[in-house]
Amino acid sequence: MKYTKEHEWLRVDGDLVVVGITEHAATQLGDVVFVELPEVETQVAEGDEVVVIESVKAASDILAPVSGEIVEVNEKLSDNPGLVNEDPTGDAWFFKMKIDDLSVLDDFMNEDEYNELIG
Amino acid sequence: MAGLERLQLHALHVELGGKLVPFAGYEMPVQYAPGVMKEHLHTREAAGLFDVSHMGQVIIAAKSGRQEDAAAALERLIPVDVLGLAEGRQRYGFLTNDVGGIIDDLMIANRGDHFFLVVNASRKAVDIEVLRRGLPDCDVGPVENRALIALQGPEAERVLAALVPDAADFAFMDVGIRPWQGVDLWISRSGYTGEDGFEISVPAVAAEGFARKLLADEAVWPIGLGARDSLRLEAGLCLYGHDMDEDVSPVEAGLTWAIQKVRRTGGARAGGFPGADRILRELTDGPARKRVGLRPEGRAPMREGVEIHAAAEGGAPVGRVTSGGFGPSLDAPIAMAMLPAALCARGTTVYGDVRGRRLPAVVCDLPFRPSTYKR
Numbered sequence: 001m002k003y004t005k006e007h008e009w010l011r012v013d014g015d016l017v018v019v020g021i022t023e024h025a026a027t028q029l030g031d032v033v034f035v036e037l038p039e040v041e042t043q044v045a046e047g048d049e050v051v052v053i054e055s056v057k058a059a060s061d062i063l064a065p066v067s068g069e070i071v072e073v074n075e076k077l078s079d080n081p082g083l084v085n086e087d088p089t090g091d092a093w094f095f096k097m098k099i100d101d102l103s104v105l106d107d108f109m110n111e112d113e114y115n116e117l118i119g
Numbered sequence: 120m121a122g123l124e125r126l127q128l129h130a131l132h133v134e135l136g137g138k139l140v141p142f143a144g145y146e147m148p149v150q151y152a153p154g155v156m157k158e159h160l161h162t163r164e165a166a167g168l169f170d171v172s173h174m175g176q177v178i179i180a181a182k183s184g185r186q187e188d189a190a191a192a193l194e195r196l197i198p199v200d201v202l203g204l205a206e207g208r209q210r211y212g213f214l215t216n217d218v219g220g221i222i223d224d225l226m227i228a229n230r231g232d233h234f235f236l237v238v239n240a241s242r243k244a245v246d247i248e249v250l251r252r253g254l255p256d257c258d259v260g261p262v263e264n265r266a267l268i269a270l271q272g273p274e275a276e277r278v279l280a281a282l283v284p285d286a287a288d289f290a291f292m293d294v295g296i297r298p299w300q301g302v303d304l305w306i307s308r309s310g311y312t313g314e315d316g317f318e319i320s321v322p323a324v325a326a327e328g329f330a331r332k333l334l335a336d337e338a339v340w341p342i343g344l345g346a347r348d349s350l351r352l353e354a355g356l357c358l359y360g361h362d363m364d365e366d367v368s369p370v371e372a373g374l375t376w377a378i379q380k381v382r383r384t385g386g387a388r389a390g391g392f393p394g395a396d397r398i399l400r401e402l403t404d405g406p407a408r409k410r411v412g413l414r415p416e417g418r419a420p421m422r423e424g425v426e427i428h429a430a431a432e433g434g435a436p437v438g439r440v441t442s443g444g445f446g447p448s449l450d451a452p453i454a455m456a457m458l459p460a461a462l463c464a465r466g467t468t469v470y471g472d473v474r475g476r477r478l479p480a481v482v483c484d485l486p487f488r489p490s491t492y493k494r
Contacts (some may be wrong), residue, residue: 021445030345031156034452036474049224051373052474054420056155057345079417 001089002105003114004065010091010105011083016072016096016107021053024118026088027107030055037073038095044070051094053084065108068099120146126172127266127323128330135334135341141242146171148343155345159447162312162350167342168333176262177319178253180233189234189257196253196296197227198369198392201381204229204408209292209307211377213369219394219401219485221363221372222249224357226318228294228307235294235305237267237318239359266307267327271316271350271469273491274338278343279306279317282332286317291492300325312347313354313490338459352453353446355485361423362410362455368394370401371457373410373485378402409463410441412487413471415480420452421443421471427456428470431477437462440471446487453487454480 007025051062172433183189209228223242271470305320426436443454
């Protein structure tokens with residue numbers, strides 16, 4: 001698992017990258033009540049706003065951590081946004097991306113580095 | 120936090136794990152460990168304790184010593200029936216300005232030889248100035264060194280009765296002073312959550328002990344500002360600076376119920392308050408715009424500032440959301456918006472611009488959820 005400064009986690013699944021938010025981020029957001037997912041087959045650039053999460057408190061954006069194509073989104077979150085709080089690093093993944101070169105993930109933080117960031 | 124005042128119960132909030140944020144010049148708990156959603160639902164199912172000590176407490180007494188003089192004087196600033204407010208009773212009201220806007224909304228209680236007002240934290244300084252200037256024949260005394268605690272929810276009566284034996288005898292909007300461990304509690308049966316409950320002013324020295332006593336009952340959780348806001352939104356109650364301000368009249372804000380007949384055209388003491396021309400005219404002819412409830416379709420919340428359109432495409436915005444979010448008890452997004460009169464009929468579909476997309480919302484009656492006051 002790799003981590004971004006924006007509190008996303010990235011996991012390689014075959015030739016795809018699965019993206020979600022960390023437990024720390026989910027706790028900070030509070031109870032999630034709505035998730036707006038991107039369309040599949042969308043090309044996104046690194047830093048694009050691809051997901052909107054609304055908690056009882058406020059709306060937040062999830063940015064594309066890398067450039068690539070959105071190939072799958074987690075429809076379960078549309079019906080059950082609270083899953084983000086229940087299982088942020090498991091069932092509550094947001095989207096899967098196809099990227100040109102998986103080695104770009106090497107630049108992201110590992111778990112120890114991320115824990116240091118939020119420590 | 121720099122430049123912020125601390126509540127008398129600051130240490131207790133820290134001990135209870137409150138997440139502190141700046142609000143109206145105070146460092147205040149926005150939530151505790153359970154979070155906004157659970158705190159909200161718990162208040163509706165059992166009881167919540169809210170520290171609202173940031174709000175202003177003010178005592179107003181006529182220099183003549185006659186309560187009716189103070190009542191008549193207050194009616195020059197507040198368009199409600201103050202002379203008809205019985206001793207031991209409280210009512211909701213507001214200070215208006217010369218253009219008929221709202222300077223602040225408040226609670227006013229008749230305590231026999233004086234009136235007791237509770238005003239918004241963010242408006243305290245303005246209110247005191249307006250009251251002093253407008254009431255030269257009264258003493259206007261801000262109350263210092265008293266905390267204000269709201270105990271809200273279906274268990275509130277049972278919990279308070281353990282400390283104040285006759286708590287159950289208070290009806291909605293009754294006020295009274297009761298002793299507790301050597302201090303006076305100023306109690307009213309009221310609140311701002313849509314629930315039955317009490318608001319209790321307690322001397323600062325006894326505040327922590329009193330709060331701990333209430334919290335010792337397992338039905339009572341401490342509740343932060345986050346849930347306070349979602350509770351009042353479900354109850355369809357206005358928040359100053361959001362749903363009303365110095366430009367919005369009480370009629371536009373949907374507060375006509377608070378202006379008794381005696382102060383309206385044809386009443387024995389009609390008008391005679393700042394902005395009466397506009398307010399009385401709007402009462403007769405209807406306002407050009409009005410606060411309404413909105414139920415967004417789907418699950419996307421429409422928050423404050425979302426622009427409202429009359430149609431799904433084209434045209435300029437016709438209004439905006441003044442308060443909005445998610446209603447935990449309704450499990451749905453809810454909002455209040457200021458809309459032109461033509462769009463205010465229940466069932467009208469309007470469109471909120473959420474991140475560039477116009478999403479439908481239906482105009483509905485307020486409150487979103489029936490209140491459970493003990494009348």
